[in-house]
Amino acid sequence: MTRIGFIGLGNMGGPMAVNLAKAGYDVTGFDLSDAARKAAAEGGVRIVDTVAEAAGAGGIVVSMLPDGPVVRKVYMGEHGVIANAAADALMIDCSTIDVDSARAVADAAGPEQAVLDAPVSGGVEGSKAGKLTFMVGGDADAFARAKPLFDVMGKAAVHAGQAGNGQVAKACNNMILGISMLAISEAFTLGEKQGLDPQKLFEISSQASGSCWAMLNHNPVPGLVETAAANRGYTPGFAAGMMWKDLKLAQTAAQQAGVATPLGAEAQALYALFCGQGHEAKDYSGIFRMLRGEDVE
Numbered sequence: 001m002t003r004i005g006f007i008g009l010g011n012m013g014g015p016m017a018v019n020l021a022k023a024g025y026d027v028t029g030f031d032l033s034d035a036a037r038k039a040a041a042e043g044g045v046r047i048v049d050t051v052a053e054a055a056g057a058g059g060i061v062v063s064m065l066p067d068g069p070v071v072r073k074v075y076m077g078e079h080g081v082i083a084n085a086a087a088d089a090l091m092i093d094c095s096t097i098d099v100d101s102a103r104a105v106a107d108a109a110g111p112e113q114a115v116l117d118a119p120v121s122g123g124v125e126g127s128k129a130g131k132l133t134f135m136v137g138g139d140a141d142a143f144a145r146a147k148p149l150f151d152v153m154g155k156a157a158v159h160a161g162q163a164g165n166g167q168v169a170k171a172c173n174n175m176i177l178g179i180s181m182l183a184i185s186e187a188f189t190l191g192e193k194q195g196l197d198p199q200k201l202f203e204i205s206s207q208a209s210g211s212c213w214a215m216l217n218h219n220p221v222p223g224l225v226e227t228a229a230a231n232r233g234y235t236p237g238f239a240a241g242m243m244w245k246d247l248k249l250a251q252t253a254a255q256q257a258g259v260a261t262p263l264g265a266e267a268q269a270l271y272a273l274f275c276g277q278g279h280e281a282k283d284y285s286g287i288f289r290m291l292r293g294e295d296v297e
């Protein structure tokens, strides 16, 4: 039975680890939080007390952690994953982090070790259902070795090229999503204020050149898309705080590359405002209400 060490058993990592255990992998997990450890243990994950123990449990390590500084700390240094994993270990970091940190961790690995950056799309529901999409940077052979795990935890996995490219893809994708949400919010407000029924605009634009994924799936106007957060008081879904984090990561990547992304910068600033008003835990589509000068409740 293949042994896996899993570090970071939170909202996303917990169900991913449990799905691996249910699929027959021998999963050893670690998290700082008692509640996360308990929930994972109930799902069949053996719990240990340190990062080093989880890292040394088998030939594969998976992690799902909050941000770049935590990932650097967990992977690097004497008590970290890299120093305590097998000499030929495969390490898969699924956290959403900055490109620099992802590349620094990959560079720190031993000559026979491999690190993949494999951030995900699909949220907590996708994690529970084993239907995540993985965007993966790193060595092609390591990707092939990791593929059976991606197949358990997700519905799709795309190899995006060199180390860090998974994080680049995630930042670009979510920058598109954030900008799209703002465009839809403005257009549906403009239409309505000019006397156009939002249902009619939806009927037209969803079949015309203005159509996009956010309009069809996360439409911020209540009553247009049945499953959208707009129909349940903007409860997430995808939290505005997460969107803000991803837009900040996109801006960091843009500055490092010397690329102008003025719409991405504007989206980051608007989500900062929305979160600053106390709406971090609301769905990101709730920004529609702020742009109309309305309360999000």
Ligand code: NAD
Binding pocket: 007, 008, 009, 010, 011, 012, 013, 030, 031, 032, 033, 036, 051, 064, 065, 066, 067, 070, 074, 094, 095, 096, 097, 120, 121, 122, 123, 124, 238, 239, 242, 245
């Ligand atoms: P979370 O806060 O629920 O889980 C993170 C876990 O990491 C926590 O349980 C925490 O205790 C643990 N942790 C922190 N520092 C640690 C350490 N030093 N050692 C061991 N464990 C440690 O967050 P989440 O929602 O599961 O998100 C995890 C990652 O997934 C983030 O990078 C996030 O951006 C990304 N992501 C989240 C979603 C989502 O919808 N929640 C969607 C896509 C991507």
